[in-house]
Amino acid sequence: MPTVGELQELLREVSLRVTRPRVAVLAAVYGYPHADTDSIIGAVRNELPDVSHQAVYDSLHTLTAAGLVRRIQPLGSVARYESRVGDNHHHAVCRSCGAIADVDCAVGHAPCLTASEDHGFVIDEAEVIYWGLCADCSRRT
Ligand SMILES: [Zn+2]
Ligand SMILES: [Zn+2]
Numbered sequence: 001m002p003t004v005g006e007l008q009e010l011l012r013e014v015s016l017r018v019t020r021p022r023v024a025v026l027a028a029v030y031g032y033p034h035a036d037t038d039s040i041i042g043a044v045r046n047e048l049p050d051v052s053h054q055a056v057y058d059s060l061h062t063l064t065a066a067g068l069v070r071r072i073q074p075l076g077s078v079a080r081y082e083s084r085v086g087d088n089h090h091h092a093v094c095r096s097c098g099a100i101a102d103v104d105c106a107v108g109h110a111p112c113l114t115a116s117e118d119h120g121f122v123i124d125e126a127e128v129i130y131w132g133l134c135a136d137c138s139r140r141t
Contacts, residue, residue, distance in 0.1 A: 001030055014066040024048050025059040027082070029069050034080040034091075034100040040094060073101070074129055088126060093135035 007026045008018045016022065016121070021044070028035065028043035035043070039055040041056045060081060070085045076092045081101060090103040116121055133141065 001027075012067055014068060015065055016062065016068075019059075020048055021055040021062065022059045022093055023050050024051065025056055026063060026068060026106065029060075029063070029081045029136075033082045033102070036073070036078045036080050042080065072100075072127075090128040091128065092130040092132065092134075094137055095131055096137035099134040099136075101134070103128075106123045 003082070004023060007023050008024065009036045011018045011022055021098075024044045024047045025131065026041060027047070032039055032043060037057065037060065041051075041053060044051050044056055046126075053054065060069065060071075064071045067085055069081050069083060071079050071081055072091060073079045074091065077093070077098060082102075087105075089105065092101045092103050093099070101135070115121075115126070
């Protein structure tokens with residue numbers, strides 16, 4: 001977990017003003033990978049009880065736009081946020097309980113960014129989701 005000082009430094013590195021909601025939201029995203037907005041609001045309110053929903057939404061949007069936070073939204077799920085950015089890793093999603101796990105690219109550095117046919121698109125992200133049942137759910141069936 002990065003310290004508050006390190007989180008502030010991350011904000012400065014991307015030329016964002018350091019505000020308490022932004023630092024608290026970034027800390028929550030680091031602390032709870034793949035958390036949805038409601039969970040992040042809950043975590044942030046432990047630190048800043050008076051923070052508004054809007055301030056959390058705005059911070060998430062700003063942090064995502066600045067590349068400090070990655071937003072993923074598997075089909076049928078609300079948006080989730082994570083601090084692991086820039087490596088284009090993939091996700092395994094449980095069809096039953098919605099649990100999400102990180103899956104590294106199978107070989108090398110972000111190979112899936114190289115589409116076999118780009119149709120003229122300038123591609124900057126590839127999204128691969130492995131769907132199935134998590135360990136807990138598959139034991140239950
Ligand atoms: Zn599950
Ligand atoms: Zn992830």
